[in-house]
Structure formats: C-alpha cells, structure tokens
Amino acid sequence: MATPISIQVWNPSGKYRVVSTKSMPGTRWIKLLTDQDCRICTEKKTILSVEDIVALIGDKCDGVIGLTEDWGEVLFSALRRAGGTAFSNMAVGYNNVDVSAATKHGIAVGNTPVSLTDPDLCIYLTQTCAEYSKAQVPAHQGVLTETTAELAASLSLAAARRIVEADQFMRAGLYDGWLPHLFVGNLLKGQTVGVIGAGRIGSAYARMMIEGFKMNLIYYDLYQSTRLEKFVTAYGQFLKANGEQPVTWKRAATMEDVLRDADVISLHPVLDKTTYHLINKESLAIMKKEAILVNASRGPVIDEAALVEHLKVNPMFRVALDVFEDEPYMKPGLADQKNAIVVPHIASASKWTREGMATLAALNVLGRIKGYPLWSDPNRVDPFFDENAPPPPACPSIVNGKQLGISASKL
Ligand SMILES: NC(=O)C1=CN([C@@H]2O[C@H](COP(=O)(O)OP(=O)(O)OC[C@H]3O[C@@H](n4cnc5c(N)ncnc54)[C@H](O)[C@@H]3O)[C@@H](O)[C@H]2O)C=CC1
Numbered sequence: 001m002a003t004p005i006s007i008q009v010w011n012p013s014g015k016y017r018v019v020s021t022k023s024m025p026g027t028r029w030i031k032l033l034t035d036q037d038c039r040i041c042t043e044k045k046t047i048l049s050v051e052d053i054v055a056l057i058g059d060k061c062d063g064v065i066g067l068t069e070d071w072g073e074v075l076f077s078a079l080r081r082a083g084g085t086a087f088s089n090m091a092v093g094y095n096n097v098d099v100s101a102a103t104k105h106g107i108a109v110g111n112t113p114v115s116l117t118d119p120d121l122c123i124y125l126t127q128t129c130a131e132y133s134k135a136q137v138p139a140h141q142g143v144l145t146e147t148t149a150e151l152a153a154s155l156s157l158a159a160a161r162r163i164v165e166a167d168q169f170m171r172a173g174l175y176d177g178w179l180p181h182l183f184v185g186n187l188l189k190g191q192t193v194g195v196i197g198a199g200r201i202g203s204a205y206a207r208m209m210i211e212g213f214k215m216n217l218i219y220y221d222l223y224q225s226t227r228l229e230k231f232v233t234a235y236g237q238f239l240k241a242n243g244e245q246p247v248t249w250k251r252a253a254t255m256e257d258v259l260r261d262a263d264v265i266s267l268h269p270v271l272d273k274t275t276y277h278l279i280n281k282e283s284l285a286i287m288k289k290e291a292i293l294v295n296a297s298r299g300p301v302i303d304e305a306a307l308v309e310h311l312k313v314n315p316m317f318r319v320a321l322d323v324f325e326d327e328p329y330m331k332p333g334l335a336d337q338k339n340a341i342v343v344p345h346i347a348s349a350s351k352w353t354r355e356g357m358a359t360l361a362a363l364n365v366l367g368r369i370k371g372y373p374l375w376s377d378p379n380r381v382d383p384f385f386d387e388n389a390p391p392p393p394a395c396p397s398i399v400n401g402k403q404l405g406i407s408a409s410k411l
C-alpha cells in the first residue's frame with residue numbers, strides 16, 4: 001500500500017465511522033456528521049488507490065464518501081465486511097460506481113443533484129414579459145447544474161473568441177499593435193447552438209446561450225425537453241414583440257442532424273453504453289469545418305484519439321474540454337493543438353456548489369447510517385442547505401433506494 005501521508009480525523013471517539021476519500025470544501029459537512037456522533041477520517045493530499053481505500057476502511061467503517069475512484073466489487077465488499085451500509089459519490093454523475101455490486105452488498109449509493117430556488121430569476125422574467133415568465137422556467141435552478149452549465153458556456157465563448165490563444169500570445173510578448181486579422185473568431189449571435197443530452201445541465205446551458213447570445217437551438221435527447229422548447233418559443237415571442245429577430249428551436253430526430261447543423265455543439269449526456277464514443281471519426285467528419293465542440297460531461301463520450309487527428313487536419317475546428325477519456329491524462333498530441341482548450345475537470349468548481357455537494361454527500365451517508373427514509377424529490381433539495389435549521393431527517397439522493405427497499409419520506 002502507498003501509505004497515505006496526511007490522514008486527518010475529526011471527533012476521534014465518535015460512534016459511527018465515516019471515511020471521506022478526499023478532503024472536501026467547507027466545514028458544514030464536518031459539523032453535520034460530528035454533531036451526530038460520527039468520527040470522520042479523510043486523506044488530505046494523496047489521490048488514493050483502491051488498495052489505499054480498502055486499508056482506510058479497515059475492519060470498522062459505517063460509510064464512505066468518495067469521488068472518481070473505481071467503486072466496484074472490491075471496495076463494496078470491503079465496506080460490507082467492515083459493517084458499512086452507505087456510500088455517496090460527491091458528484092451527480094456516478095458512472096464510476098457499479099450500483100448493482102453495491103446493491104448486492106446492501107450498500108446505498110448516493111449522488112448530489114443539488115438544487116436551490118432562484119427567486120431573482122423568476123422576478124426578472126415576470127417583470128420582463130408575462131408570456132416569457134410563464135414559459136416553465138423552473139423555479140428551482142440547480143446549483144451544480146448552473147455551475148457546470150456556466151463552465152460549458154465559458155468554454156464555448158473562450159473557443160469562439162480564441163481567448164486562451166490570445167492570452168498566451170500577450171504573455172509571450174508578441175503583441176506589436178492592433179491588426180485586423182489578429183485572433184479573428186466566430187460571432188455567436190444568430191448562429192445555432194447544438195445540445196446533445198438536454199437534461200438538467202444541457203437545458204441550463206442551452207438557456208444561457210440562447211438568452212445570452214440569441215442563438216437558435218437544435219438538440220438531441222432520447223426524451224423531449226418540453227420545458228426547454230417552451231422557454232425558447234416564449235423567448236422568441238418576446239424578442240419579436242421587441243422588434244428583434246426571434247430565436248428558434250428544433251428537436252433533431254438524430255444526433256447527426258445536430259452535428260450537421262450546429263455551429264457550437266455542447267455534450268451533456270450521461271456516460272453509458274449508448275454514449276461511449278458518441279463523437280468519433282465518423283461523427284466528427286459530419287460537423288462543420290469551423291464548428292466548436294465542448295465537452296463538460298464525461299471524457300469517454302468522445303473518442304479522443306480521433307479528435308486529435310481531426311484537430312490536426314482542421315485548424316479552424318475548435319474544441320474545449322473539461323473532461324478526458326483517460327483522465328487525468330490527455331491523449332498524445334492533444335496538448336500540442338492550438339485549436340484545443342483544456343481545463344482540469346473544473347465544471348462544478350464554484351465555492352457554493354462544491355460545499356453544497358459535500359453537504360449532500362455527507363447527508364446521504366448519515367441518513368443511511370441513521371436509517372432515515374429517502375427524500376421525496378432529489379431535484380429539490382433546498383431544505384438541506386438551510387444553515388439556520390437542522391437538515392430534514394432523510395437521505396437527499398440515493399440512486400438504489402428502491403432496490404434496497406428504503407422507504408420514501410413523507411416530508
Ligand atoms: N464536468 C463536470 O464537472 C460535471 C459533469 N457532469 C456530467 O454531466 C452529466 C449530465 O448531468 P445532468 O444534466 O445532471 O444529467 P441528466 O440526467 O439531467 O441529463 C442527461 C441527459 O442525457 C440524455 N441522454 C442519455 N442517453 C443519451 C443518448 N444516447 N443520446 C442523447 N442523450 C442522451 C438523458 O435523456 C438526459 O436528458 C452527468 O451524468 C455527469 O456525467 C455533471 C456535473 C459536473
């Protein structure tokens with residue numbers, strides 16, 4: 001075992017033993033657990049291997065909070081042997097977790113689809129235009145959802161206006177004076193934004209690009225996003241009533257239609273068998289030569305080696321990536337491409353979101369340890385964030401709750 005070098009323990013004499021495989025932001029999650037007689041053990045610096053985590057679980061552990069590690073048979077059987085019944089990913093995505101292995105061992109699997117109410121947005125829309133405000137803009141905007149969508153929007157802009165290249169050029173002392181051809185990029189207004197996977201994050205990203213830059217929408221999802229369609233229709237009517245060109249939407253019959261039509265394409269599906277290498281050599285070839293591709297979902301949704309080859313022969317094609325196929329590594333050649341922007345999986349990295357995720361992950365584990373029921377709607381978890389009141393006695397979001405027969409909360 002690579003010895004963990006900086007173990008930190010809170011409330012050493014606590015009755016319940018909880019391990020957090022990574023140090024998490026904020027202090028509320030620590031207080032919530034220690035107030036309920038939990039001893040918390042976390043590794044502050046190292047990225048732990050599966051072997052390290054088994055050692056940290058030891059022979060007594062009630063629950064674990066983890067992220068990105070490979071949570072399969074080895075870890076779940078170790079947790080079970082130590083008497084554990086709870087695991088929570090500190091993430092909304094849980095493609096790193098073998099849920100059926102957890103269920104087999106009677107272990108609950110939590111995730112963090114954080115949400116909060118955003119009254120300002122609703123007031124703004126109500127004042128702006130009655131129709132527009134009725135367009136089913138959700139009263140609950142996800143904290144993780146919006147944060148991740150904002151990063152995807154930032155990457156779209158950075159790629160469209162070549163901000164990273166221009167920044168590097170400045171710092172290299174190459175700027176001699178204003179030139180008409182210097183870092184000419186793409187105007188977004190009036191262009192088409194394509195969204196693949198129009199769930200919570202994909203829809204929030206679409207709204208930002210449509211409202212912010214008056215782009216038209218084409219999307220592909222297995223399900224119809226009625227709420228998003230109504231929003232774009234109403235916003236289009238609002239623009240028309242104000243003498244502006246209305247925005248439009250189209251639900252594509254195939255993903256290829258999106259790839260063919262869109263100027264900026266952002267990927268937001270879950271990672272599963274149907275989305276693995278969704279973007280590959282063939283699908284890249286369909287896209288416009290000057291298109292922008294953004295990925296803040298999961299790395300393996302793109303065949304990254306094929307992407308590197310595509311970037312080499314299509315210098316006007318740009319890509320902006322938050323996630324990578326072999327994370328934390330990049331495929332050979334990617335870092336050399338000027339038409340690629342790469343950031344280290346920071347889409348959810350706003351203070352509020354990360355602290356909220358830590359709180360939810362801790363409460364998933366605590367709820368299971370205490371035998372609490374499941375919260376009624378994992379997309380409406382605002383009560384768990386109220387710093388002035390104790391959190392509801394429920395598990396905020398357990399993905400295999402039904403399979404384990406955990407009862408639903410009446411709250
Ligand atoms: N980069 C980051 O830090 C973050 C990444 N994520 C990733 O984003 C993903 C999406 O998150 P949410 O929007 O909250 O999930 P969601 O479940 O609300 O949306 C996913 C959408 O993908 C669609 N989908 C599934 N298979 C598809 C297919 N074959 N083709 C097209 N669409 C398909 C689903 O119907 C659904 O509408 C997460 O699963 C996670 O992997 C989430 C948060 C942060």
Ligand SMILES: O=C(O)C(=O)CO
Pocket residue numbers: 090091092093094144347348349
């Ligand atoms: O929540 C997720 O799925 C993440 O990727 C963490 O940022």
